[in-house]
Amino acid sequence: MDLHTTLGAIYQRTRPRIIAALLRRYGDKTLAEDALQEAVTRAYTLWPESGMPANPETWLFVTAKNQLIDALRKHHKEVLLTEESLNVWAEPDLLYNSDTLRLFFICSDPLLSQPQQITLALNVLAGIPSSSLARAFLVSETAMEKRLSRAKLTAHQLALNTDTPFIDPRRLDAVQGMLYLLFTEGYNAASSPLTNKISFSDEAITLTRDLLSLLPGNNEIQSLLALMLFTQSRRNARFSGRKPVPLDEQDRTLWDQRMITEATALVTQLTRTSPPGYYQLQACISGAHSTANSAEATDWNDILFLYNALYQLHPTPVVALNRAVATAHVHGAQKALEELAGLQASLSLYQYFHSTRAHLLKRAGQHPQAIDAFRHAYALSQQDWERDYIEQEIRGLEKKRKK
Structure with missing residues (x-):
């Protein structure tokens, strides 16, 4: 893999954590993004001569942090270099145990509409382009760019608070939507025959595990994790060379049975005290495919019943x-x-x-x-x-x- 491709993959998987960590400590989203871009530019210049660092992710973070500190000083802002600020990369937010998850909750401010919340978080934090978000929301790329501009303007006008918010149930639906879209974007990219990288889908699964640990027993979060695992289990079977393989033609020996077993257990453990929710129904549909021994054994009557309930x-x-x-x-x-x-x-x-x-x-x-x-x-x-x-x-x- 050439340097351009390698650095691009490192940047994609590391961007959410770097932006979230810088924002938690310094509170300026624009300067954080600019600092990371400058760090990547320097990597393209220096790494071909000096070689890739042993820990490229940490190199990018430290370089971006130093760039951001310089930018703050140029803006005549005081920078307090405490021990906490130096270790912000290694020590995540204490409440959420994840700077990325914390920032998702920040972007889920109830003063923003839910589409604004989701597009703002995934574009700014994860760097998902407007074209991908447009496909996810079934709008044109031009309309999505306008939506992003309005969301950023609204966030600026509201002086979106970057202090750590409490785990507000009103923000939970939007955060789950962010995690699912992050997973979907990563799954589609990682399943492409033209890519070979750790994708957002892995990060989304990790973040959903973190969210479930904060709210254990929450049916929808548990179902979202099961849905991701069922889907991720089939990733290695989706292509044969460059050719996509339909679900009913996939080699099921390539499916990750460990993930399927975990996902099945998560669905089985769901409490039955309330009607099934959005992610629970989707997890059951995905599970019906994943647990069938063959395409012929798939219970399509059950799947249709679940889709009717979902609709x-x-x-x-x-x-x-x-x-x-x-x-x-x-x-x-x-x-x-x-x-x-x-x-x-x-x-x-x-x-x-x-x-x-x-x-x-x-x-x-x-x-x-x-x-x-x-x-x-x-x-x-x-x-x-x-x-x-x-x-x-x-x-x-x-x-x-x-x-």
Whole structure:
């Protein structure tokens, strides 16, 4: 792996902790981001000649911290170099035992709207680009950039307090949303055949464990951790070379049984004192896939039942789209396509709506329409490996038409 790729991977996995640690000690988000960028720039200059440090993450933190101190002095701000400030990297926040988790709670200020809370935290702290956030929230990249600008302006106008907040239940839903989107972004990146790095998905699992240790017995946090583990267990089977492998064709011997066992135990241990929540239902759906011995043994009737319950609780277009896949397995592709017809307007910019619809049309024998749907998905794809896969599907269908 070349230096550019290696440093990029180190920066991605270390950024949340460095930004969070600097912000806890010095309280200036903009200067913290600028200082880290300067540290990365220096690494690109110095490491090719001097070699990579034994602990590159600590090198980046110390360099960024020194840069930030210099910047504060230039702004005529007093810098108190206490023993705590020197050890801020090694000693996390005492209440949360994680600077990153602490900062998620800070960004979840009730004075911000929940979309503002989540986009602000993931963009500023984790550095997730606006294009990825736009896909997650089903809006255009331009709309997401405007949302981020408004969120940053609002946070500035509200003088967002960077003191450690108490674990406020009003902030918990937003923090769980941040963790799940952080996991999803990392899972998709780490599963790509073009990457070889520790991803945000690993960090999200660690942070969710930390959150569960703060609030033991919380059904939704426990379910979120189970959902992540079920999903992460299948990561190594998602690709064969550059080609993505559908779930029902994956080599299940590559699935991480240790994670599946832990996730199953977490779901089994959930208390039954209240109706199942958003993450509990998703964990049960993912568990139904992960614990089936084969694709043929998958209980699609149970999965459809769970999706119906999830849609009643959270009636969003994406939930309806996923439910349609279960419908296809239980009632046939044509019935699923009828369900998708009502989602066209709301999911027109969502790549996976068009690719799902294309597969259902292919399954229903409607090959010309399937080709058209695959082309829509191709136009919205931002990954080369996805485009390669879609092109292969189109070529296969075109060959069938010529016969």
